[in-house]
Amino acid sequence: MRPDHRVVGRDVGRILQVVSLVSAASIPVAVVNGEFFAVPAFALAALVMAGIGIGLARRYRDAATPEKAEAMVTAASAWALVGVLGGLPFLLVAWTIELDPFPAWANTPPMDDTTEIFINPLDAVFESMSGFTGTGLTVAAVEEELPRSLHWWRSLTEWIGGVGVIVLTVAILARPGSGSLTLFESEARSEKIHPSVVNTVKEIWKIYLGLTLGSIGLFLAVGMPLWGAINHGMTGIATGGFSVHADSIGHYGSPLIEYAVVPVMIAGSIAFPVHYLILKGELSNFYKDVQTRWVFLWFGIGSVVLTGILALNGQYESFEKTFRTALFQFVSATSNTGFGTVAIGNGTERVWSAGATLLACLGMLTGAAAGSTVSGLKLVRVITLVKGTAWQIGNVLQPDSAVRSFRIGQRDLSEEQIQREYTEATVVFVLWVAALMVGVAVLLRTLSPAYPLEYVIFDVMSAQSNVGLDSGITGPDLPAAGRAMLIANMWVGRLEIIPVAVLLGAVFRRAGLYR
Numbered sequence: 001m002r003p004d005h006r007v008v009g010r011d012v013g014r015i016l017q018v019v020s021l022v023s024a025a026s027i028p029v030a031v032v033n034g035e036f037f038a039v040p041a042f043a044l045a046a047l048v049m050a051g052i053g054i055g056l057a058r059r060y061r062d063a064a065t066p067e068k069a070e071a072m073v074t075a076a077s078a079w080a081l082v083g084v085l086g087g088l089p090f091l092l093v094a095w096t097i098e099l100d101p102f103p104a105w106a107n108t109p110p111m112d113d114t115t116e117i118f119i120n121p122l123d124a125v126f127e128s129m130s131g132f133t134g135t136g137l138t139v140a141a142v143e144e145e146l147p148r149s150l151h152w153w154r155s156l157t158e159w160i161g162g163v164g165v166i167v168l169t170v171a172i173l174a175r176p177g178s179g180s181l182t183l184f185e186s187e188a189r190s191e192k193i194h195p196s197v198v199n200t201v202k203e204i205w206k207i208y209l210g211l212t213l214g215s216i217g218l219f220l221a222v223g224m225p226l227w228g229a230i231n232h233g234m235t236g237i238a239t240g241g242f243s244v245h246a247d248s249i250g251h252y253g254s255p256l257i258e259y260a261v262v263p264v265m266i267a268g269s270i271a272f273p274v275h276y277l278i279l280k281g282e283l284s285n286f287y288k289d290v291q292t293r294w295v296f297l298w299f300g301i302g303s304v305v306l307t308g309i310l311a312l313n314g315q316y317e318s319f320e321k322t323f324r325t326a327l328f329q330f331v332s333a334t335s336n337t338g339f340g341t342v343a344i345g346n347g348t349e350r351v352w353s354a355g356a357t358l359l360a361c362l363g364m365l366t367g368a369a370a371g372s373t374v375s376g377l378k379l380v381r382v383i384t385l386v387k388g389t390a391w392q393i394g395n396v397l398q399p400d401s402a403v404r405s406f407r408i409g410q411r412d413l414s415e416e417q418i419q420r421e422y423t424e425a426t427v428v429f430v431l432w433v434a435a436l437m438v439g440v441a442v443l444l445r446t447l448s449p450a451y452p453l454e455y456v457i458f459d460v461m462s463a464q465s466n467v468g469l470d471s472g473i474t475g476p477d478l479p480a481a482g483r484a485m486l487i488a489n490m491w492v493g494r495l496e497i498i499p500v501a502v503l504l505g506a507v508f509r510r511a512g513l514y515r
Contacts, residue, residue, distance in 0.1 A: 013056025131157030136241025136468020162238025241338025338468020345471030
């Protein structure tokens with residue numbers, strides 16, 4: 001089936017209209033912080049996004065309801081455009097500071113090395129794509145030097161990206177029967193809380209807002225300053241990882257704050273339907289739901305193993321520091337949050353051993369629960385791959401007349417369902433690894449041979465799993481080809497490969513490259 005470009009154009013236009021409101025909503029933050037010089041930048045960015053969005057939506061207003069192919073292409077196209085246009089506030093604020101066109105009352109600060117990097121459009125897009133995809137990798141050398149309005153924009157893009165720009169659009173603009181379910185599922189979501197997808201996304205946003213406010217309150221209670229609590233509360237529950245400090249959560253030097261961040265990252269790793277049931281008092285879902293059960297099991301097992309590796313390496317001065325570091329970093333990696341308390345690597349200089357680094361990579365690969373704010377393969381897909389492979393091997397040893405059952409969590413699957421879900425999980429895994437290998441190859445080609453291979457794998461894995469931890473490779477000194485490759489990895493990882501493949505197929509067909 002060839003996707004209808006009119007359907008895609010209309011729905012991408014509607015999504016851009018909603019994202020333009022996000023840029024406009026950032027203007028009061030600039031005003032409250034006395035950063036009047038940033039107001040025109042956010043206003044112009046909003047106007048550009050709104051103009052493109054309104055133009056597309058009006059031109060294709062009579063397009064049909066989206067089918068699955070159109071929804072997939074819409075998702076891939078919208079995330080790419082949002083990532084690019086979301087870089088406008090970074091670009092425009094940086095150029096405003098560089099040119100300083102306003103009078104003194106606008107409070108334009110002197111240009112610093114951190115903000116100056118966003119004069120380059122590639123770096124502005126990198127930061128935006130990292131934000132909207134919930135990655136948290138940054139080219140900002142010293143986050144403290146950024147204007148607060150850009151702190152806010154980085155945190156807001158991650159907070160919106162945590163549940164997805166399409167979910168936001170459905171919540172604001174959708175009407176029952178308008179193809180909302182198809183668009184909702186195109187963003188790698190299938191679990192519904194209510195029969196109506198519109199009511200489902202509204203419930204998701206209620207839960208999400210409540211968890212965000214709870215996270216901010218917890219951080220304030222353990223002594224984090226207000227600005228840090230607001231930003232880290234937003235990016236923590238979004239499992240995004242942008243920080244207002246160059247050394248992330250490690251800036252505070254507080255074990256209490258580090259321990260307090262862990263439950264926030266875990267909360268972001270649990271599916272929204274499970275949060276809904278737990279909030280209704282059905283606490284048994286902590287262990288009855290297969291993904292939630294494995295969130296705690298996998299986080300616990302990985303933290304214990306990482307503690308052992310770091311202890312054997314004599315990495316830190318006390319067992320408590322070793323355990324706290326292992327717990328925080330493994331949960332941060334596997335929840336795809338990307339907050340940090342210690343350096344994993346310093347570029348060409350090893351800090352963590354290859355074993356510890358690759359264990360964190362494994363956590364980033366699996367991710368946590370589908371239907372949450374995390375990326376990676378998702379635990380349900382990993383479970384399907386492992387159990388499905390064992391089931392396929394078992395089939396070889398059984399007579400043709402044998403009837404075998406297959407169960408994932410509380411679901412009993414037919415043979416047809418098994419084959420379909422196993423095939424989907426296998427295809428995603430193979431394509432995911434292929435994209436990872438391309439990213440690793442590009443970085444190896446652009447970087448000095450002095451960088452350890454496991455650190456190159458780590459940073460590409462961090463980008464594609466939308467994590468945000470780095471080993472000292474990703475930053476303002478990364479060659480342009482490497483930054484462009486990581487932008488693509490972040491985009492591919494957030495969409496779970498398939499929508500990107502469908503988009504590329506549609507482009508190749510339209511270009512006549514194959515039929």
